[in-house]
Amino acid sequence: MSDSSTLAGKISCHAIWAQDGRRLAEFYAAALGTVIAEAYPDEEGNEAAFALSLQGSMYVFYTAKSFKATRWPEEELPFHLDISFDDVPAAEKQLLALGATKPAHQPGGESWTVLLDPSGQPFCINASA
Structure with missing residues (x-):
């Protein structure tokens, strides 16, 4: 039995905002080999959030018309995703074809x-472990 003062939560959903939540959900669904599982409406009934379910976690991509991406590397990131692949060069090529871009600043060297x-x-x- 655990001490009631000790928290032991589990992250069940990762929420990510963008100007076009559907477009971002489609990108990550393709990158992760899954599909959009559900779309959720805003207050006016328009589809505004798009969910992917992957390995027991949900990822929800929200449309926020006023969203502005962080100007990285000039600004620090609040968080980011790391995705592992067996064949990183092939994955990079496919991700670029899906709409990703590769910035000049690459601090990971050979690691990522x-x-x-x-x-x-x-x-x-990065490479799968």
């Missing part, structure tokens, strides 16, 4: 590659 998703938010790709 930074890409920007279609909303301009950085994420890293």
Whole structure:
């Protein structure tokens, strides 16, 4: 039995904002080999949030028309995703074809590659462990 003062939560949902939540959800669904599981409406009934379910976690991509991506690397990131692939060069090529871009600033050396998703938010790709 655990001490009632000790928290032991589990992250069940990762929420990510963008100017076009559907476009970002489609990008990450393709990158992660899944599909959009559900769309949620805003107060006016328009689809505004798009959910992916992956490995027991949900990722929800929200449309926020006033969203502006962090100007990385000039500004610090509040968070970012790391995605592992068996074949990193092939994954990079496919992600670029899906709409990612590769910034000139690459601080990971041989360990990881930074890409920007279609909303301009950085994420890293690396080799599977």
